Amino acid sequence: MNLPFSENLPVNRLASIFASTSATYKFYWFLAILELVEEGNTAIYKRNLFSRMISNSWYTVNYFHVSFGKQDLIQESVRSILKIENLTIDENKNKINAVLENTTNNQTIKILNHFDKNVPHWFISPWFSGNRNSIYLQSQNFDNGCLYSLEKDFININPLWSSYLKSNSKILKNFCYWNLSLFLQKRNPSVPDIPNKINKTITRNSLTKQTNEYWKLVFNELGSIECVFTGNKLIFDEKRYALDHFVPHAFVSHDLIWNLIPIDKSFNSYKSDKLPSVDKYFDKFFNLQKTAFEIVKNKNTKNKYLEEYLTIFPDLDNVNSFDYQRYKESILPLITIAHNNGFSFMKDRLPSSP
Structure with a gap:
C-alpha cells in the first residue's frame, strides 16, 4: 500500500519512516497527528499527542491483549496508566484523552513525557541528520520540507503538509493501520483478526x-x-x-x-x-x-x-x-x-x- 503522491512534497521521506520499524510508536504518533490535524490544529501540544497514542492503543493492549513486544514503550505505558488512573479496560476513548490531557498525577505525567525523549524528533529524522538537538534546530524553518517543526512543548505542522494530511487523512490512516497490522501479526502469529483489534473501538454485534x-x-x-x-x-x-x-x-x-x-x-x-x-x-x-x-x-x-x-x-x-x-x-x-x-x-x- 503506497502513500498518495504529491508533486510538491517529499512523500518518499514520509514513507521511509515506516520502512523499518522495531516498535509501534511511529504508527501511533502519526495517527495522533492525523486525528488532531483533522480537527483543525496546526500547533499541537505534545501532551495531547502522547495522550492520543495511549488512547488509540488502549483497547488493543488492555482488552484484546495483543502483544506489542517485550520492549515496546507504548504497551507498558498503557498498562501502567490503566492502574494509576483507575480506568477500565473498555474505557471510552474520549474519556481517556480527557483524563490524560488534564491529569495532575505525577506518575502519569512522567510516563507521557518519557515519549518526548525520542518520538517527536526521530519520527522526522528522514529529513535530517544529526542528534536530537540538531534535528530540533533544523526543523525550525521546515528545512528540507519536513513534516513539522519542533518546540519544547508542541509541534507546528508545516503549512505545505497541512492540506495534504487533511485531504488524504483516510488513506493515510489506512496506510498506518495496514502496516501496524503487519507489524503486530508477526509478533502475534496465532492471534486471529489483528486488523479489527487495532482500528476500531470495542463494539459487540447483537446476537x-x-x-x-x-x-x-x-x-x-x-x-x-x-x-x-x-x-x-x-x-x-x-x-x-x-x-x-x-x-x-x-x-x-x-x-x-x-x-x-x-x-x-x-x-x-x-x-x-x-x-x-x-x-x-x-x-x-x-x-x-x-x-x-x-x-x-x-x-x-x-x-x-x-x-x-x-x-x-x-x-x-x-x-x-x-x-x-x-x-x-x-x-x-x-x-x-x-x-x-x-x-x-x-x-x-x-x-x-x-
Whole structure:
C-alpha cells in the first residue's frame, strides 16, 4: 500500500519512516497527528499527542491483549496508566484523552513525557541528520520540507503538509493501520483478526439473530437447557440466560455459532472475558453444541448457521461427523494462545446461584 503522491512534497521521506520499524510508536504518533490535524490544529501540544497514542492503543493492549513486544514503550505505558488512573479496560476513548490531557498525577505525567525523549524528533529524522538537538534546530524553518517543526512543548505542522494530511487523512490512516497490522501479526502469529483489534473501538454485534434463528429452535425442542457452567436449568427467557462466547469474544473477535452457547445470565458478567477450563467444561460444551446441531439440522437443513460449523468440520454432513476430538483440537489451541496473551482463567469457585 503506497502513500498518495504529491508533486510538491517529499512523500518518499514520509514513507521511509515506516520502512523499518522495531516498535509501534511511529504508527501511533502519526495517527495522533492525523486525528488532531483533522480537527483543525496546526500547533499541537505534545501532551495531547502522547495522550492520543495511549488512547488509540488502549483497547488493543488492555482488552484484546495483543502483544506489542517485550520492549515496546507504548504497551507498558498503557498498562501502567490503566492502574494509576483507575480506568477500565473498555474505557471510552474520549474519556481517556480527557483524563490524560488534564491529569495532575505525577506518575502519569512522567510516563507521557518519557515519549518526548525520542518520538517527536526521530519520527522526522528522514529529513535530517544529526542528534536530537540538531534535528530540533533544523526543523525550525521546515528545512528540507519536513513534516513539522519542533518546540519544547508542541509541534507546528508545516503549512505545505497541512492540506495534504487533511485531504488524504483516510488513506493515510489506512496506510498506518495496514502496516501496524503487519507489524503486530508477526509478533502475534496465532492471534486471529489483528486488523479489527487495532482500528476500531470495542463494539459487540447483537446476537438476536443467533438467538431467534438458532438457539430458540433448541429451547423449543428441549424445553430447557442446562448451563454448562452453573448447572442451572435455563428456559427461553432473556431475563434468565445470555448467549455467551465460550472462547472470549475479545480474543476470537467473531460471533460464529460454534463458539456461542446459552449460559446462566447471573454468571455471564462473572465470566466476562475469562477463559473456561477445557478439562472441566469442554465435554458439556461439546454435548450441548452437538445436540443443538442435530436439532436445528433436523428442523431446517438450510439454516444458515449450520454452515458456520464448516470452519471446524469441512466435511460435515450429519451429526455423525460432529467429531469430539476435532472440535476439542480446534478449541484447545485458542484457549492456550489466549492465555499466553494475557487472558486469565475463571476461578474454580462459582458465584452463588440466584
